[in-house]
Amino acid sequence: MGETIQSVERAAAILRLLAGRRLGVAELARATALPKGTLHGILRTLVHVGFVEQDAATGKYRLGATLLHLGSSYLDVNELRARSLNWADGLAGRSRESVWIGTLHEGQVLVIHHVFRPDDSMQILQVGAYLPARTTALGKVLLAHDPYEESGGDELDLVRSRGWAADLEELEEGEVSLAAPIKDPSGVVVGAIGIRGALERLTRDGEVDMRYVSYVREAARAITRDLAR
Amino acid sequence: MGETIQSVERAAAILRLLAGRRLGVAELARATALPKGTLHGILRTLVHVGFVEQDAATGKYRLGATLLHLGSSYLDVNELRARSLNWADGLAGRSRESVWIGTLHEGQVLVIHHVFRPDDSMQILQVGAYLPARTTALGKVLLAHDPYEESGGDELDLVRSRGWAADLEELEEGEVSLAAPIKDPSGVVVGAIGIRGALERLTRDGEVDMRYVSYVREAARAITRDLAR
DNA sequence: CACGATGTTCGACAATGCCGAACGCTCGGG
DNA sequence: CCCGAGCGTTCGGCATTGTCGAACATCGTG
Known part of the structure; x- marks a missing residue:
């Protein structure tokens, strides 16, 4: 260069x-x-x-203020975000939890879309914010498939092989997040979609409720298919 | 300079x-x-x-992507937005309509906060977007109090004297918006807060339902008081 | 009241970034 | 199949451009 x-x-x-x-x-x-x-x-x-x-x-x-407008203009051009909008709403409806879509950027998770939990006010919008990569499900999925990250450890290997990630109270007490990878037509992971909600809703007997995992993975696959068109 | x-x-x-x-x-x-x-x-x-x-x-x-993050960082420092958050949620709850907060920027209305209509999905977030100034209630309020705008015409004079503005299907068919000014401690108008919703909900017999005007003006006064502290 | 901190201005110097022509490359039409 | 028009990119010489550090005005404070 x-x-x-x-x-x-x-x-x-x-x-x-x-x-x-x-x-x-x-x-x-x-x-x-x-x-x-x-x-x-x-x-x-x-x-x-x-x-x-x-x-x-x-x-x-x-x-x-100009930067605020330029930043939101970034979203207008973002392919991933445009294709994800409908599916994210669907996932929020099925899971009744808040939905998040993120990309890896400078080692952190950049939130590019965020749907509030239905019937719940008083949430602040997190689009444009950075989330930590190692303590969120979104981040784990993205790190596990990051070509520049070598040997992410046993947990990330598991995430990559089974196709989804979970964070159990690692970022916030009582909060759980789940996420799955979104791939572009060439198979490269370009983002992740997931949900976040209370421990008591998303788990049973200390284990992740697999119904929610299905919802998330189905949404991720749907967006992946959408990107291929 | x-x-x-x-x-x-x-x-x-x-x-x-x-x-x-x-x-x-x-x-x-x-x-x-x-x-x-x-x-x-x-x-x-x-x-x-x-x-x-x-x-x-x-x-x-x-x-x-860096611009997205910088743009959202602008909101973190924005005094007006920080003070408005709670009041905007309250207004959304009372009016059951979507709430918007904006500032005048380069002749347009820059949306710095946006609360979705309760119980209604499928809305896209407009923070960072520009709205036209002349065909929205937010814009009329801001133009009416803009020190650089001279003699905005009869309608803006009315807006300034009575303290609120309305747009009746001027931006979108079947849509109405209402707004009132937010002032900083020195009395200068630094933003506007308003709601937007369907014609049949916000009007009666072709006239604006004054209950909604009260909700909006009360929220605007509350934020103005908040900024003075 | 003087001190140290701030944001700001200014002019001389040369390093810096500008320019325009030339380079590969990819398309699409003939 | 080739040619040409368009693209993004590279390069080096020239002078414009931006850098620098000291001096300035202003503020709040001990």
Whole structure:
């Protein structure tokens, strides 16, 4: 791969540093080891294009509204997400649990779709959020089929051979998640779909209720077939 | 305002052009009137930082997954959205309609929160999407209080004086929306909250059902008070 | 009230990223 | 089957462009 443009790369680094918090020029200078003047020039440009906003009171910088729109535009083009929408709703209806679809991105699970549990309010939308890969069913499925991950251990081998994964209270107490892989036409795993819900609903006598596993695997296979068309 | 960094500004322009579609280097060259070589350098950098992905089959470029995460990170820092979450759920419960919160951005309504109508599946999430300003209740409220918009006409004057707006089938047939302004501690309108639903539910004899107007205005006042704390 | 922190401006220097032509490659029509 | 038009990509010379560090104004604080 060839050379890369310095200022653009620095601008991207700044945006990543600003993800989820407000930082000042001086704080950014310490984090990036760049002169304040240089940073200010990049920040001024980012403000000008709407990617960054400056707090009028404190002078600190935060991400801008344009990024929200660009991020949601990513979803519009995402093939996997477009094909999954209908099947995810169906899975939510059958299982009566919240449904999640994710992809592996920078070692974490990036949530690209999220259907709330039916008849249950007060849930916050997690699309665009990262979930840990090792303690969620989605993550286990994705790691087990990740070509760059070598020898993920016994658990991931099991996940790969039997075709689904479970997390039993590993991320949150009393919460269980199940997931299965989604493959593109060439057989490569490009994502995972799963459900998440209370321990007492998704398990029986400490074992995963296989009915829910079937629901999830059927949805995953349906999307996989859909992608092949 | 001082000078701005050329390459960063160009990179931002490319990202905006890529919003919602796939484009090739040649297409971008025509749209931006830049040499292909220059564009390629910027694109290579954007791919490197994950803001853009290249379709392996066609060679075309599309937005990358990193942007989805950055966009959702914007919401984490957004004060208005954080304070609105609870009140939006309450409004959805009372009105039994879908709830929307938006801000004016680049002349359009940027949706920063969206609660589905209770007991109704098959709705797609609109956070991050733009709505037209002139044909939605949210947009009318925001335009009516926009300091940069001068003399918005009789309808916007009415909206400003009575404190709420309605759209009667202006965006979609059979659909009605209502909205009221949210103000920051200094009195400036920073957003709007509203509901959207079927004509037959939100109106009586062709007139807006004032009970729903009350729900919406109460929610807006509650958030305004919340922001003052 | 002075100090240290902040965000901001500025100008000189040269490194940086721009440009345009040329390169392989893949299609599709003749 | 070949040719040409389109594509994405590479490359090196030139000068434009962005970098840098010191100096500035401003704020809050001990």
